[in-house]
Amino acid sequence: MEPLDQLLRKGETSKEVYLLRRLQADEKDSSDSTLGLHFDLTVPFARFVLENAGKLQFPFRRYQIQKCWRGERPQEGRYREFLQADIDIVDRDTLPSHYEAELPLIIADVLGGLPIPKIRIQVNNRKVLQGFYRGLGIDDQDEAIRIVDKIDKIGPAGVAAELASLGATEAQAKLALALAEISTPDASFVELVEKLGVTDPLLTEGLAELVNVVETARAHAPGICFAELKIARGLDYYTGTVYETQLVGFEKSGSICSGGRYDNLASSGKETFPGVGISLGVTRLVGVLFGRDALQVSRSVPTCVLVALPAEEDRPAADRIAAALRARGIATEVAPAAAKFGKQIRFAERRGIPFVWFPSPEGDTVKDIRSGDQVDAAAASWSPPSEDLYPAVRGSFG
Amino acid sequence: MEPLDQLLRKGETSKEVYLLRRLQADEKDSSDSTLGLHFDLTVPFARFVLENAGKLQFPFRRYQIQKCWRGERPQEGRYREFLQADIDIVDRDTLPSHYEAELPLIIADVLGGLPIPKIRIQVNNRKVLQGFYRGLGIDDQDEAIRIVDKIDKIGPAGVAAELASLGATEAQAKLALALAEISTPDASFVELVEKLGVTDPLLTEGLAELVNVVETARAHAPGICFAELKIARGLDYYTGTVYETQLVGFEKSGSICSGGRYDNLASSGKETFPGVGISLGVTRLVGVLFGRDALQVSRSVPTCVLVALPAEEDRPAADRIAAALRARGIATEVAPAAAKFGKQIRFAERRGIPFVWFPSPEGDTVKDIRSGDQVDAAAASWSPPSEDLYPAVRGSFG
Incomplete structure (x- = not known):
């Protein structure tokens, strides 16, 4: 929970915030300041950094895996209560842009080790959009970003119509749409942008930062990270690089891992702590995969060994066998x-x-109940094959 | 979050429940049923078991580490938002009492491995209290339990006064207080109870169950578990064994690990799922220890190795060294x-x-910056001494 004024600190939010009230509270009881539930982990993190700036060593890196809440109508991919896994790096005053290149490497490593479909990390930079629209002569660049961000929902014609009602000419709208169509797996997007003939110093700066992110990722894990110039992250608090991540074959389920650079989220009047972060939507990812029966689990419990009980009075001895196996990391009941x-x-x-373990005064035995093989065993030394130690999760993606 | 009717399903609760309301909700918007935040993990667990009874294999064992919320005035040991770690076992229809003996063994193992003061697990059985008061001729045994539960707050004289106003005679109150004074590290409490001359079948049953818990724990981890006949767990939903756990030397901070057996919490009209569980108050435990500066941490970050950077263009090579060390479990930045x-x-x-790692074309070196020792090293094979791999937490308890 967070104070409501912290949750709304950046002004306007599109998030449906849940407010808290005590069941036994007097209707007129306003002694507590209003509390709400956080809708992401970035806003509480920014509050934490500001409150603890004197005690933290910068650059400060943290990960955090926690529930978030939004007052949504629940449906697949949208939840009232969901689990997020966030990583962020913040620094004092300035934040080198190499951190923006580091985050996709971590995501590629983490998600590459999971039994999930191939991922596609899509990267853009707000400065590219901001600079391009300014160079193009569109006055309200923030509003233009919000419009282009809806391209997957309302289509190019819808975007053109909304840009026109913002005052853009047909030529301006056409160029904005041409920018949004650019998608490359390497630095070649720069040439494609330059061909559109728009120039602006902020555009140049954004293109250079985006080249660094995409080329660093390509050297580390080729074929995963793309420059995708339609990505904007809507109303959020980002000021530079922005990320979205799609599961290949599950694109309609939306981004499972999003984030970006925020220069002004953690700033008091005197101090500013620019940061960059990315957030894995654990609930959405798992919901998509289980919803399509795309994951199989090898067993329903972590237990690897069941100790059989000849008679109830043997329970203390069986408990000692279980304790010996557990002490060596073998889950036993x-x-x-x-x-x-x-x-x-x-x-x-x-x-x-x-496996079932049979205690016996003549010497214990353990049976693999799948094959029927039964061997002599001692709790202090027997180990299962490593593939049986933990339940295995396997994916099947159509 | 839980539906409010689930949170209040057992009727009266002494817990201060937080209710949820959407910030943008219409005042008259009552389309959603009221939601609240859970005040413990046992009530949501009971709801889960009832909802999923058809899919679960019984006995069902689970652990759960999660936040809980209570609308309290925050102070040391009492929090509005706090972390609980719960273990529970539930079965269908009946639950053998050996599970009640198993839980303190787990707590002794888990807490015995942490840098915290010695613990004292205090066990009682509601049937002992219920049966003793009934055998004594006290009509409202539940109310008597609630009164005796307050003995540490209001003292023996206060308990005697409240029992008198419940209609108890001086002789009855004296015997109830004599029962509450009994505390033994083994089964010898049975003899002490019998000397009080009260008999009741439920008392006999409760004493036998309590003997089993205390003697099983004594065989596994002597000197940790005590029969403590004043323990009652107030208003909660327990029906048999009850547990509390004190940190020796920090008794005033209250129980850090409490629970018991509940026969009726997870029951629909047709089916009943008796369970037993215990809950570690992580926030309270950590709060007590940090509040008294009783814990020291060897370093402020998990990082074991810093890769030094000769020049900014060496970053990709430095990133590869870091990746090689991390792949072998060595936290590196x-x-x-x-x-x-x-x-x-x-x-x-x-x-x-x-440790600081120096990349070099002539061969990398790594320096222990505490001793100044610097040695040749390769990222694919070098390992730190095992005591440096993770930050260490040490306790100092006065």
Whole structure:
């Protein structure tokens, strides 16, 4: 939760904020300042940086995995309560632009290790849009950005119509749309922009920053990061590089990982802490994949070994076997009740537990209940094959 | 968040619940059912079990680490927003009492591995209290439990006075207080209770269950778990074993780990899912220890190695060194800017980063900046001493 004035500090927000009120509060009880639930992790992070600037070492890097809330009508891809995983770097006064190039490398590494479809990180720079529209002679560049940002929803004709009602000429609208169509996997977008014949110092600065991001990413993980000049991130607080990430084959589900550079979010009157961050929408990602049955899990529990129980009075001994296995990182549970071994094996089968351990005064044995193989074993030394140690998640993407 | 009717499903609650309202909601907008924030993790867990009973395998064990909220006046040990870590086991229809004995073993293992003061797990059983008061001839046993639960706040005289106004005789109040004074590290409490001369079948059942919990814990981790017959857990939903946990030397800060058995929390009309659980108050625990400067952290960042940067154009090579170290589990960051090496070493010093890596065409070296030792190193093979790999937290408890 955050004070409401912090949540609305950047003025206008398109986010549906939830406010809090105590159930037992008097209707007129206004002793507490109004509290609300954060709609992202960036705004609370900016508040944290300002409050703790004296104690932090800059540049300050942090990750944070936490719930966020928006008062939406729930539907696939939009949730009232959802989990975000954020990384951010902030510095005092100035922030070198190499950090803007570092974030897509981290996302490529993190998502590349997961059983999910191929990703496509789409990058742009607000300065490119701002500078291009200014060079083009459009006065309200912020409004133009908001209009072009809707291109996937309303189409090029819709964008042209809205730009016209903003006062843009047909030629200006045509060039704005031509810019939005540019998409390259490398620095070649610069040449395509230059061919449009618009010049502006801010445009030049933005193009150079975008080249650095796209080329750094290409050297690290080719084929993942694209310059995509229609990306704008709508109403948000970004001032430079902006990122969106699509799952290839699931483009309609929207961006699963978005962010950008914000120069003014964490600033008091005296001090400013420019930052750059990116936020993985964990709930949306998992919702998309489970919603299409695109993930299979090898078993329903983390348990690798079930210790069978010959009789209820053997429970303390079985607990000691379980403790010895757990101490070596092998997830183990003890059978819930003494019963015929066949019944205890079926209990393991129903959960997908691969191994059943049989304690015995003559020496313990452990059985792989998939193959039926049973071997002598000691809790202090036996280990399962490494592929059975944890449940495995596999993806199948059509 | 939870539907409010779920949060209040067990009727009366002493918890201050936060309700949610959308900022942009129309005053008369009542299309959504009222939502609130959960005040613990047990009530949402019970709702989850009922909703998913058809898909779960029982007994169902889960852990959950999550924020909870209560509309309290914030002070040490009481928070509006706090982190709980819960474990629970639920079964269908019946739950064997050996699970009640298992939970303190887990808590002893988990907390025994942390740099915190010695713990004291205090156990009782609601059936002991209920049965004893009934055997004693007190009619409103629930109210008697609530009164005796306040003994640490209002003292024995206060309890006696409140029991008297409930209609208890002086002799009854004296025996209720004598019961509350019983505290043993083993099964010897049974004899002490029997000496009080009160008999009741529920009392007998409760004593047997409590013997099992205390003796199982004593065999596993002696000196940690005590039968403490004043423990009652106030207004909560417990029906059998109840737990509280104190930090030795920090008793005034209250219980950091509480729970118990609940037979009726997860039950629909047709089905019942008795459970037992315990909840670690992470925020309270950390708050108590940091509040008394009782924890020291070896460094302020997880970073183990800083890769120094001879010149800005060396950043891609430095990034590759960092990637190679990170791939082997060594937390690494690259210097924020190229500068004199002395300045880069001071940057590492300020954060407590123990090692600085110097890339060089003649072969890299790594320096332990505490000792000044500098050795040849390759990013594919060098490892720090294991005690430097992660920041260490050490406790000092007066």
